[in-house]
Amino acid sequence: MAAVEIQNVRKAYGDVETIKGVSVDVPDGAFVVLVGPSGCGKSTLLRMIAGLEEITGGTIRIDGRVINDVEPKNRDIAMVFQNYALYPHMTIAENMGFSLRLAKKSREEIASRVADAARILGLTDYLQRYPKQLSGGQRQRVAMGRAIVRNPKVFLFDEPLSNLDAKLRVQMRAELKDIHARIRTTTVYVTHDQIEAMTMADRIVVMRDGIVEQVGAPLDLYDRPVNTFVASFIGSPSMNFLSTRIEADRRSAVTESGIRLPFGSETSVAPGTAISYGIRPEHLTIATGGGEGIPMVVANIEPTGSETFVQGTIGGQKVSAQLRERLFIKTGEVLNLTLSPSNSHLFDATTGVRL
């Protein structure tokens, strides 16, 4: 096991810089998830840790040693690829034992280490089969097994669950977490799926356009996003943003159509300043006691059984709400909502930075 320290790392292809100075610390034994929309540079960063991409600038250390110019095989890392990258002409046992075979380990040692990994992953019965005879989930486990047998210092995962169907993805998520809990190897995991990031990570790194937007524990990111990008990326359905101006009392903001939205506490921002008022869909609830409340014109209702998702507009601005109640209203009707002021977020209207 080892810590991974990424310091001011850059990657450029000719004149185009795709990673623009990224610094991330992955503590020993941690499960860190790099998340962001496609093209944000998260996979490139992972491949730079693996040694599959050259590092244009900055340093990467594993266990204190700078590995910028170290061959991939000498970095003591194992990687699980999105498409699993299993060797199609080798059996599962051969796939898992390939690295040991190249390292000239004895036949007995290879067999015992493969058997150990297979036991952890529930693959014992499949060792003599070929990859194409296995299901997607099983192949995924073989890819994991290939990483585990090497007992590396760091595990790297490049969107390992995106080729699986939704149900299997949820199951594998739990399995991966369980395996990490047992073997406690430092893990860097790349995904574009914020749910995966939220459920699996000890620490999330949100990236956009080659820079790190925010690093933190999942719920910290959820509760205190540093800007509108992180606020909208983390959480599903995504946070609502309403263009408003600060009121004279500095305890609320008002939309152009005159709807007043309260904050939890007094803000230091000058009255009249244009801000983006953020509120998560689950922090909107149905107003009880009539009259008072924020009127939402309903455009669409999605009942899921346990919850009801409602999309509509507040003062002409698009908003979605996640309600516990079952609703029997039609589109076009007005729903009176209240919001929890302590859960509101204020962002600068132009820069998107948290105020």
Add this chain to the structure above:
Amino acid sequence: MLKRKRFIFAILAILPTLAIFAYVRLYPIADTLRLSLYQWNILSKNKPFVGLANFRELMGDHLFISALVNTTIIAFGVLILTIPMALVIAALIFHRTRSKMAGFYETAVFIPHVVSLVPAAMAWKWIFDARLGPLNALLDFFGLPMQNWLFDPVLSVICIIILCSWQALGYAVLIYIVGFKNLPVSLYEAAKLDGASGPQSFWHLSIPMLKPITLYVSVVTLVSGFNVYAQAFVLASDAQGAPGRQVRVLVLDMLENSFRNYRVGYAASEAVVLLVIVLVLTLIQFSMLRERGKA
């Protein structure tokens, strides 16, 4: 109803092509099979049926047997030389695709395949020439004994193998490069992380994964090897080459039998033997391919 109409239309549409194909491809094969059972001197109307007599005679014909042995040695020699070389060259070219020279290398290797057989063979004949050829000059330069390349019965077969391999190489390399391009990059990345060096990836990943390509290229190379004629004719069958047509190959033997000895039926029976050999080899290779597909 509509389906049936469309089916009839489809048949009618491909009928002309089918007819041409049948006439130029299938009919000659069928007629060769038929002729092999007759005795015929091209001109005579008299064409008696002799059953398997032609084949019985073949078994004792020394010229035919030596042609068969030569042809087999050449065909397998070309195969053994071409396949590993093509694999290695294709791998080198493929892994240098970022280099500006990649196109040049590909073309350089492929050109021999498009050059006409005879001029190419003439050029090689000069290379192998015992007195004037650069090959002997090179041997002499390094203090090695000069060889009678085209006069020695063993060496002249080797010369033909080299010439045929040189021509077959370009095509094989081209097909292998396509094969390499279709191998998933992530597998090589995974192997790199597993600790494989370039040559190890080549040995443990490329060679096994290119097996279907290897089988296909082997079939093509072997079949063309069995049909060797012009190369042997130019290199080793006139006064400057091996005297007395030392390197007899099957096609040469067939031509002589039919157009010099006017024994068309006998030559047809040789063709049938060649056809059977090629067919059996192809079937073996394709059944290997299918077995792999099942795995």
